[in-house]
Amino acid sequence: MTINASPVSFAEGGGSGPCLGCLVRAHGVCDCLDATDLKIAADLSRRVVYPAGAALALEGLGAPQVHNVRSGVARLARSMPDGRRQIIGFALPGDFIGLSAANPPGCAIEAVTDMTACVFSKHAFEAMAVQRPHLLLRLHHLAGTELHAVQDQLLLLGRRTASEKLASFLLHMHRRWRRIAATEAESQFVPLPMGRRDIADYLGLTVETVSRTFTRFARSSLVGLVPNGAHLLAADDLQRLASGGSPRASGHGADT
Amino acid sequence: MTINASPVSFAEGGGSGPCLGCLVRAHGVCDCLDATDLKIAADLSRRVVYPAGAALALEGLGAPQVHNVRSGVARLARSMPDGRRQIIGFALPGDFIGLSAANPPGCAIEAVTDMTACVFSKHAFEAMAVQRPHLLLRLHHLAGTELHAVQDQLLLLGRRTASEKLASFLLHMHRRWRRIAATEAESQFVPLPMGRRDIADYLGLTVETVSRTFTRFARSSLVGLVPNGAHLLAADDLQRLASGGSPRASGHGADT
DNA sequence: CGACTGCTTGAAGTAGATCAAGACGTGTGG
DNA sequence: CCACACGTCTTGATCTACTTCAAGCAGTCG
Known part of the structure; x- marks a missing residue:
């Protein structure tokens, strides 16, 4: 431990x-x-x-x-x-x-x-x-x-839904990594070296919810999941999601 | 409007x-x-x-x-x-x-x-x-x-329950006001000039939940409610509540 | 006095938590 | 090489704390 x-x-x-x-x-x-x-x-x-x-x-x-x-x-x-x-x-x-x-x-x-x-x-x-x-x-x-x-984080923790939180997180991390690795500026890949537990504790959620939301994103082809990272397949959709663009209606047709 | x-x-x-x-x-x-x-x-x-x-x-x-x-x-x-x-x-x-x-x-x-x-x-x-x-x-x-x-606020928004949030808020405001009005250092009164809506938006809750929680506190004689303020009747109990003192008493030592 | 606004209270609904297995590596030791 | 234990991740079923919806109620101000 x-x-x-x-x-x-x-x-x-x-x-x-x-x-x-x-x-x-x-x-x-x-x-x-x-x-x-x-x-x-x-x-x-x-x-x-x-x-x-x-x-x-x-x-x-x-x-x-x-x-x-x-x-x-x-x-x-x-x-x-x-x-x-x-x-x-x-x-x-x-x-x-x-x-x-x-x-x-x-x-x-x-x-x-x-x-x-x-x-x-x-x-x-x-x-x-x-x-x-x-x-x-x-x-x-x-x-x-x-x-x-940290103010953005307050808004996120206090007022955003699980999907919005995760979408914001992915975009935020993507932006930060891109600033560092200018080489791969065009890459839509986001390294996520931290575990699900860490992400959950960052977003004020549980591991299960993070995992489920990731899966939903992947099924909607918003992201591609790989070990220790994710590919942003539809960054603009994520952006819309993150800022509460489509409130309450997250189902992208892919139900069941 | x-x-x-x-x-x-x-x-x-x-x-x-x-x-x-x-x-x-x-x-x-x-x-x-x-x-x-x-x-x-x-x-x-x-x-x-x-x-x-x-x-x-x-x-x-x-x-x-x-x-x-x-x-x-x-x-x-x-x-x-x-x-x-x-x-x-x-x-x-x-x-x-x-x-x-x-x-x-x-x-x-x-x-x-x-x-x-x-x-x-x-x-x-x-x-x-x-x-x-x-x-x-x-x-x-x-x-x-x-x-x-603001880091405390992150912890509050991400991980605390409604009661814990409100208890923390009351104690926090009490401390801040006391620092200003040294005269009434002993007073257990907390001025709350902001409305319920503001408190709710500060704590990441709804007005209704804030109101209900206040009522519960008042019924438990933790606080006395007055217009634009509250009397802290049991500051130590509030303190315990705020830091998560109540859930699952004792418990077997699960950590090392 | 009635309209307005803020606070409280109740009933019903839901997002996310909790509980409980499985699936998936990954490292250890035989 | 496999067998086993261990930790992380995923998935499903259920539960609940908080939200949402819907009235009432009390000040306040024209």
Whole structure:
């Protein structure tokens, strides 16, 4: 039950500048740093490898560290004493966890897949940030984006039906992945490395409902299901569904 | 139907320093400003009176202004094309709307009661902020708090039952009001100036369910209902209810 | 005083939860 | 290689918490 994998860390600061070759730099906070500052950041951070299931931070304790995801996917979750869990968000490559992002006093952070991240001491990172208006502004901007995203999530959780939730989720993830992997910009494929349980806890549903809704989507040829992902076969129909375009009448002819 | 009340604005900058006497200053962003900066802020802002129902900002358009609530209550809401609405939050006296708070690209902002606010041009306010580390830090801190609050709301909307939602809401509002009106620190009274509809849209429920749940609480002597408010008669029971204390007592230790 | 609007209460309906098997891998060990 | 256990995903049957529909009721305001 409890996956107790321990992270493998290896300091890599001071090398020939690991950040310069960072594949996700353009999408993250580090984009606004010049070569000099990148060097400083590299010295301040350590590259850490987390196996799937590892905990980067425990719920309740404010993490003393901030993370910059290089590869893999993490989930931020908050849960209730009786086990009910709400996933606050998924952190994809390039995402920054801990400051602007979500984790003020306590959100559990766990690796969904094997992942690598740049880890800074929160304190040191903040100290660096206050010196650099560029970076501070970037963080402020990220906080705004974050806030907006989480508001959408409020609307989704409070007012959308199961189908609308799942459709929104697929489109949302598709957009996020596409931003990262510009190579396959045209691809209608959405990687879904997280399990059904995670999706359910993200959308405020049960696994069964998620599974059933996926099946219904597949039967209506809205999506093609494959292990760890989905192909969006009718993105515009999904879009209409997501925004409540066809309220209440979801049956696309394919009944029984 | 459409309440089209227009705000009454009157510039008051430059007077004998209206901010110094501001009753909510200690709770808001302005707390970190000294007399000189307060004067500058006063010159930058105008005091505006909004009647209940007035719109401070429309959904979809990024508001070009930021608001500092002096008195009264506002609601931030986002809604779907078919009318379903989710209230993102309520702004109480001392709350700051627009920057750290919620309103990046578009949340409708409406006055729940008659209210007064200090209104800044977003641009001018930001310009002032970047010059003042104190203020910027305060805003950053506020953004963190905001983010944390909204995460709680995600958990509430996604995983809590109607009773748990309402109990949480009452306790949450009680805490917030108490922080403002230090005078009545001991009071178990919670002002609820917003209507049932607003509460329902905040909690992801219907008016009927909110009303029924209130009635049930009142019958169980958990709360005493009065117009525009409630007395918390058994705050600890409510607290237990809010955190999911009641379901399946004891139970065999299923987890490790 | 009657129209309006917001709150409450009741009865009926339903989306999604819960309970309960099966199907499908996937890894382990013989 | 198979046999077995284990976890995730799917599917079906039933149940229920909340919604929807439909009145009543109490302030409020012209």
